[in-house]
Amino acid sequence: MIPARVGVVGGGRMGAGIAHAFACGGAQVAVIERDDAAVDAAAARIRDLIARSAERGTLERDPGEVEASVTVSTDAAQLAGCGLVVEAVPEDRAMKAAAFARAEAVVDAGAVLATNTSSISIDDLAASVRHPERFVGMHFFNPVPASALVEVVTGAATDSAVVTRVQAWVEGIGKTAVTVRDAPGFASSRLGVALGLEAIRMVEEGVAGPADIDAAMELGYRHPMGPLRTTDIVGLDVRLGIAEELHAQLGERFAPPDLLRRMVADGRLGRKTGRGFYEWSEG
Incomplete structure (x- = not known):
């Protein structure tokens, strides 16, 4: 009920x-x-x-x-x-x-x-x-x-x-x-943001493109959606805000990558703005 x-x-x-x-x-x-x-x-x-x-x-x-x-x-x-x-x-x-x-x-x-x-x-x-x-x-x-x-x-x-x-x-x-x-980031945000931030760092470092990074997690680890597509759906601004909160409480392992900050500053917030790590047909 x-x-x-x-x-x-x-x-x-x-x-x-x-x-x-x-x-x-x-x-x-x-x-x-x-x-x-x-x-x-x-x-x-x-x-x-x-x-x-x-x-x-x-x-x-x-x-x-x-x-x-x-x-x-x-x-x-x-x-x-x-x-x-x-x-x-x-x-x-x-x-x-x-x-x-x-x-x-x-x-x-x-x-x-x-x-x-x-x-x-x-x-x-x-x-x-x-x-x-x-x-x-x-x-x-x-x-x-x-x-x-x-x-x-x-x-x-x-x-x-x-x-x-x-x-x-x-x-x-x-x-x-x-x-x-109650703990910083609870369970889901803490784990999800940790994976998402590392994926963003890999794009920033040129390790691989967003689609290949996401495919690695979807096919190799059976995640239903990769961390970068998830970031686009959640909203890069939302993910940045959570990362900043966790950075303040848990230290440098949650420091937001410069790429994330630049994309948010440029208005590339993901699905809601039509562009993030991917192009979206609607905001």
């Missing part, structure tokens, strides 16, 4: 995917955005995800019913009654703290507040909420509809009963929960 009502703060690519996952699972979902333009963009993303699921035959409910179960607005009062609220704003501590404050002002006493952060300490973020025992990391992966994994990250104050509930909710939307304690 999943909560009857779920809130998502932030309707970007990740937030829209999270909303889609819970709506497809049968929940009523309230997505909160910052302004009317962002509301329109988030609603369009979610409609597109629902349509694509229907086209692929992976949607078990009527598409119209799923779409009707999602509301997108700027009104944080829509979060009232949610058993779970997931924050999915950019990787910025102040933005996340503001999102938590908006949610905590209206949610019920027993609601679970989760963050989709991929690299910021759960304990650091928990310091900005009133009930850290009900605060947990729910790290979804991009693209959410195609990913089978949610990394559940526990803070020092997270109640074990909350962890059990969140694990069950992840299973309830057809994904697998992997539970880790």
Whole structure:
């Protein structure tokens, strides 16, 4: 079982995917955005995800019913009654703290507040909420509809009963929960970024081109997607931000390569801008 009502703060690519996952699972979902333009963009993303699921035959409910179960607005009062609220704003501590404050002002006493952060300490973020025992990391992966994994990250104050509930909710939307304690980069970001940064260094050093490096991991190690194509899909700017966070906490082995910094400065952010290590037909 999943909560009857779920809130998502932030309707970007990740937030829209999270909303889609819970709506497809049968929940009523309230997505909160910052302004009317962002509301329109988030609603369009979610409609597109629902349509694509229907086209692929992976949607078990009527598409119209799923779409009707999602509301997108700027009104944080829509979060009232949610058993779970997931924050999915950019990787910025102040933005996340503001999102938590908006949610905590209206949610019920027993609601679970989760963050989709991929690299910021759960304990650091928990310091900005009133009930850290009900605060947990729910790290979804991009693209959410195609990913089978949610990394559940526990803070020092997270109640074990909350962890059990969140694990069950992840299973309830057809994904697998992997539970880790709060640590720099958790498990997935730490390993994924380490591989991605080394692949970027290999391109920088002229060891091989992106396609050959990716093929080596796909064919030799059976990775479904190589580290450079993954970087393009995640976004080079996102990967740089995570690398900088891990560099500050774990040292030089996570120092971002100069090539990554140059590509981000040049606006070559991957799929969302049409160009990264690969050329993409759409942003």
